[in-house]
Each structure stands twice: as structure tokens, then as C-alpha cells.
Amino acid sequence: MGWADPKLLPPPHIFLDNIAEQGKFFNTATRWQVGTSMTEGPSAFESVLITGAATTARVFAGLVLASVLAIGIGVLVRYYRFFDRLVLPTITLLSPVSPIAWLPVAIFLFGIGNAPAIFMVVVALFFHMVLATINQIDTVNTNLINVARTMGASKAQIYARVIVPAILPGMLQVLRMNLFGAWMVVLVAESTGVGYGMGQVIMLARNTFNPSLVFFTIAVIGVLGFTFDWLLRQAQRRILYWLPDTEERLRVL
Amino acid sequence: MSSENAPTFSSRDAVVCRGVGKTWAAGTKRAHEALREIDLDIAPGEFVVFLGPSGCGKSTLLYLIAGLEDATEGRIWSFSDKVETPSPERSLIFQETSLFPWLTVWQNVSFGLAIRGAAQDERRAVAAEALQRVGLIAAMDKRPDELSGGMRQRVAVARALAMRPKVLLMDEPFAALDVQTRARMQDFLLDVWRDSGASVLFVTHHIDEAVALADRVVVFTSRPGRIKTIYPIDLPRPRNLFSREAETMRIQLTELLRDEVDRAFAEQEAFAVPA
Ligand SMILES: Nc1ncnc2c1ncn2[C@@H]1O[C@H](COP(=O)(O)OP(=O)(O)OP(=O)(O)O)[C@@H](O)[C@H]1O
Ligand SMILES: [Mg+2]
Numbered sequence: 001m002g003w004a005d006p007k008l009l010p011p012p013h014i015f016l017d018n019i020a021e022q023g024k025f026f027n028t029a030t031r032w033q034v035g036t037s038m039t040e041g042p043s044a045f046e047s048v049l050i051t052g053a054a055t056t057a058r059v060f061a062g063l064v065l066a067s068v069l070a071i072g073i074g075v076l077v078r079y080y081r082f083f084d085r086l087v088l089p090t091i092t093l094l095s096p097v098s099p100i101a102w103l104p105v106a107i108f109l110f111g112i113g114n115a116p117a118i119f120m121v122v123v124a125l126f127f128h129m130v131l132a133t134i135n136q137i138d139t140v141n142t143n144l145i146n147v148a149r150t151m152g153a154s155k156a157q158i159y160a161r162v163i164v165p166a167i168l169p170g171m172l173q174v175l176r177m178n179l180f181g182a183w184m185v186v187l188v189a190e191s192t193g194v195g196y197g198m199g200q201v202i203m204l205a206r207n208t209f210n211p212s213l214v215f216f217t218i219a220v221i222g223v224l225g226f227t228f229d230w231l232l233r234q235a236q237r238r239i240l241y242w243l244p245d246t247e248e249r250l251r252v253l
Numbered sequence: 254m255s256s257e258n259a260p261t262f263s264s265r266d267a268v269v270c271r272g273v274g275k276t277w278a279a280g281t282k283r284a285h286e287a288l289r290e291i292d293l294d295i296a297p298g299e300f301v302v303f304l305g306p307s308g309c310g311k312s313t314l315l316y317l318i319a320g321l322e323d324a325t326e327g328r329i330w331s332f333s334d335k336v337e338t339p340s341p342e343r344s345l346i347f348q349e350t351s352l353f354p355w356l357t358v359w360q361n362v363s364f365g366l367a368i369r370g371a372a373q374d375e376r377r378a379v380a381a382e383a384l385q386r387v388g389l390i391a392a393m394d395k396r397p398d399e400l401s402g403g404m405r406q407r408v409a410v411a412r413a414l415a416m417r418p419k420v421l422l423m424d425e426p427f428a429a430l431d432v433q434t435r436a437r438m439q440d441f442l443l444d445v446w447r448d449s450g451a452s453v454l455f456v457t458h459h460i461d462e463a464v465a466l467a468d469r470v471v472v473f474t475s476r477p478g479r480i481k482t483i484y485p486i487d488l489p490r491p492r493n494l495f496s497r498e499a500e501t502m503r504i505q506l507t508e509l510l511r512d513e514v515d516r517a518f519a520e521q522e523a524f525a526v527p528a
Binding site for chain 2: 141143144146147148149150151152153157161162165166240241242243244
């Protein structure tokens with residue numbers, strides 16, 4: 001072909017072929033322990049799984065924390081005027097800040113390990129999700145709220161029984177949109193050294209100038225991200241059982 | 254007692270409006286007067302139909318009586334209580350369907366009981382009874398999405414009935430139905446009304462519907478809505494809608510309404526094309 005040097009841009013059959021070869025670089029779980037040789041520990045395939053699972057778990061933990069916090073705070077902002085005055089301006093102020101800017105804060109606060117990576121995911125999602133929650137609350141159909149009011153529902157009951165279920169579909173949509181952002185951020189956080197993870201492998205590949213490993217890792221991350229999104233879509237279908245299937249709607253055109 | 258708290262009407266009246274007016278967005282540039290000087294007394298068990306051109310404030314008046322919005326002028330009482338907040342005694346059925354999509358039909362119908370903390374068995378029983386009355390017992394466990402428009406509106410009626418209201422406020426509930434279904438729904442509504450003893454305030458654009466249902470028809474002027482006439486329909490029930498009297502009433506109501514609709518159109522056109 002000539003336009004691409006296979007050493008720098010290896011074609012897929014090269015970087016996907018030698019999984020065993022690449023996989024051993026994933027075995028970073030124990031390498032920082034003094035006296036462990038690279039041949040010890042889990043097999044190459046297991047290492048890829050372990051590393052992938054560790055990163056996925058961080059993304060997942062971050063997503064769950066961010067959603068709970070964001071929906072909670074978003075609801076409080078609309079529920080109490082006090083929160084509206086105090087918290088909302090702060091959040092609006094902080095939401096355009098790139099998550100990368102939070103990286104030093106993550107390390108100051110949590111040092112090295114799982115916590116800073118999860119923190120980074122939370123920070124990347126939290127502010128947008130709070131604003132999205134508030135927006136969703138403001139667009140809840142007034143008639144639904146009025147029905148509850150005429151039946152004598154209290155403010156707390158209206159929030160719990162009408163507003164929260166009504167905003168859930170939109171919130172899960174927001175969550176899915178932000179999922180990819182979470183994956184990007186977790187890699188950055190991991191590359192600064194949280195023990196082991198996909199981001200750390202990418203860093204290793206870069207530092208050792210190993211294009212095959214870079215592309216292999218990219219492929220693994222792609223598969224993980226895709227699987228995660230698919231799982232989230234399934235969860236969405238379960239949780240939001242009342243929504244009609246809209247995917248097929250336009251296909252008849 | 255101040256004169257405000259000592260109304261000069263029978264305190265047993267289901268709804269009393271005195272000098273009621275509503276200006277939307279009052280005090281702003283977008284201020285918009287929807288209703289003016291509404292005086293209206295509705296007896297317990299009475300069936301009253303509101304008739305008027307589109308945009309004259311019929312829905313607004315129902316919202317005020319329901320307590321969902323505050324009147325900017327005047328006062329409203331219901332069974333001698335001043336209307337300040339919504340109450341389960343005054344159920345409103347909205348112009349657009351407003352069922353909770355995440356609840357099944359029976360859960361929608363018993364929503365008000367769930368609010369009061371009733372047990373599941375009791376809620377299901379009450380819902381079943383109300384759905385029986387609207388002929389939808391078979392759809393009990395379905396979701397609103399799975400129902401037709403007419404069925405959804407019947408579920409909304411069942412939900413209002415399950416609260417056993419003393420005043421039933423209905424905003425064009427049958428507007429989206431075909432003629433046959435509407436006729437059946439009217440019969441059904443009359444049955445329910447007779448059984449429940451509630452007062453019904455019913456908004457419609459259909460003069461036939463007004464003649465079929467009402468004890469009295471309140472005809473509104475175009476915006477700002479005022480009461481133009483209160484037209485009694487003193488036909489015996491069950492009504493023969495093909496009788497000469499019914500026909501005369503339809504013609505008279507059509508004429509009363511035509512002037513106002515013409516006026517409403519003229520006004521809306523004046524809005525669209527600034528002179
Ligand atoms: N929430 C609102 N805010 C501001 N203006 C409103 C609001 N609701 C209604 N209006 C205005 O008040 C006027 C009366 O509206 P309303 O909905 O009561 O009319 P209606 O008689 O029910 O009409 P229709 O027969 O078309 O339903 C209209 O001019 C409308 O633009
Ligand atoms: Mg209306």
C-alpha cells in the first residue's frame with residue numbers, strides 16, 4: 001500500500017492477531033510490586049479482562065454516583081428556593097469547566113487509586129446532568145401536575161409520584177449521551193497512574209512506542225464502550241417499560 | 254364577619270362566582286384579560302354547559318373554579334367554602350388527555366386514593382368499580398398508550414369519579430370522539446351524573462351536546478369572556494333530541510353564538526393584520 005508504514009499504523013489483522021503478545025502488557029496489576037516478573041500473574045487473556053473490568057467498574061461507579069447526585073440536587077433546586085439561589089449559580093458557573101481541569105484536584109483530594117478516577121467521571125457528568133434535570137423538571141406536562149393537585153397531593157407527593165417518573169426517560173437519555181464523555185475522562189484519569197486500567201495501558205504504549213498496543217487498546221475500549229451502551233439501553237427498556245418502542249417508528253417511512 | 258365573608262347567596266350552592274375576572278400575566282406587557290365580571294350560581298346536582306367561541310376563557314373559568322389558578326378579580330365559593338386551593342371535591346377532566354403514562358389504567362384511576370395512602374386492595378376495588386361504570390373493566394391492567402383516544406378519556410372520567418367529587422368540571426372531554434361514540438358517552442355521563450348527584454360543569458363547542466345534556470347553558474361573549482345569556486333547557490329527561498322544542502333551542506343557541514364567533518374572528522384578524 002505504501003502510504004502507511006505498517007510499523008506505525010499496523011493493519012487490524014496485525015494488532016488483533018497477537019492477543020497473547022499484547023495481553024501481557026495489560027498485566028499491570030501486580031507489576032508495581034517489587035520482584036514480580038512479567039511472566040507471573042494472570043494469563044494474557046485474563047489480564048485484558050481484569051484491566052477492562054477495572055476501567056468499566058470505574059465508569060459505572062462514576063455514572064451511578066453522578067446520576068444520583070445530579071437528580072437529587074436538581075430536584076432540590078426546584079423544590080427549595082434556597083437551593084435555587086445558592087446552588088444553581090455555582091453549578092452554572094462550574095459546568096463549562098473542562099473535566100481535565102479537575103484532574104489535579106482529583107489527585108490532591110484522593111491521591112492515587114480508584115477514587116480519583118471515579119471522581120473524574122462524576123465531575124465530567126455531574127454539572128451537565130444537574131442542569132439537564134432542572135430543564136426536564138421545568139418541561140413536565142402541567143396537566144399531569146394539575147391532576148395530582150386536584151386530587152389533593154402535597155408538594156412532596158407531586159415530586160415523588162409525578163415529577164420524578166416524568167423526568168426519568170429524559171434523564172436516562174442524558175445519561176447515555178454522557179456515557180462516552182465518561183469513557184474519555186476515565187482514560188485520562190487512569191493514565192496519571194491509578195494502579196491499572198485501560199488509560200494506563202495507553203500511556204504505557206505511548207511511552208514504549210508500541211503502535212500495535214495502542215490500536216489493540218483502542219479496539220478493546222471501543223468494544224467495552226459499545227457493550228456498556230447496549231447494556232444501558234437494555235436497562236432503559238426495563239426501567240422505562242411504559243415508553244413505546246420508538247426505534248422502529250421512522251423505519252416505515 | 255366582613256362583607257367579603259358573608260356572601261348573599263344560599264350557602265348550599267355547589268359553585269358561586271361573584272365578579273370573577275382573570276387577567277393572565279397581570280401587570281406585565283403581556284397582560285391578557287381572559288374573563289370579566291362573571292356572576293354565576295350553580296345548584297347542587299345541576300348540569301351546566303359552557304358554550305362560547307374559542308379563546309373566550311371557558312377553560313380558564315374551570316381552572317379558577319378548580320382552584321388551580323387564582324382569580325385576579327372577585328371571589329369563588331363552593332359549598333360555602335372559599336375556593337383557594339384545589340380540592341378532591343372538585344375534579345377536573347382536562348381538555349387534553351392527562352393520564353400518567355407510567356401507571357396502568359387501574360393505578361391511574363386510583364391515583365387519588367394512593368395519595369391518601371389507601372391499601373392496594375381497596376384501591377383496586379375502587380378502581381374496578383369506577384372502570385365498570387365507564388365500561389373499561391377489561392382494560393384494567395393496560396397502559397394508557399395501548400388505549401384509543403376515546404378509551405383514555407373514559408379512563409379520565411373514571412379517575413375523576415373515583416374521587417367521588419361534589420363538582421365535576423369537564424373541559425371538552427368528548428371533543429376528539431366520533432359522533433356515535435360521543436352519543437354513547439353522553440348517555441353514560443348522564444347515568445353517572447344521576448347516580449352521583451354531583452354538579453357538572455361541562456365545556457363544549459357542540460350545540461347538540463349542550464341541548465342533550467344541560468339544565469342550563471351559559472353562553473359566553475368573545476374575549477374577554479363575559480356571560481352573554483344563561484339559556485335554560487327545560488326539556489324532560491330522557492330527552493327526545495328530534496322534537497320541535499329541541500330543534501328550536503338549537504337554532505336559538507346557534508344564533509346567540511354566531512355573533513360572538515364572528516366577533517372573535519374579527520378580533521383575531523385585527524390582531525394578525527395591524528392596521
Ligand atoms: N396559561 C396561560 N397563560 C397566558 N394566557 C393564557 C393561558 N391560558 C389561556 N390563556 C389565554 O386566555 C384566553 C382564554 O383561554 P381559554 O383556554 O380559557 O379559552 P377557551 O375558551 O377554553 O378556548 P377553547 O375553546 O379554544 O379551548 C386565551 O386568549 C388564551 O390565549
Ligand atoms: Mg379550552
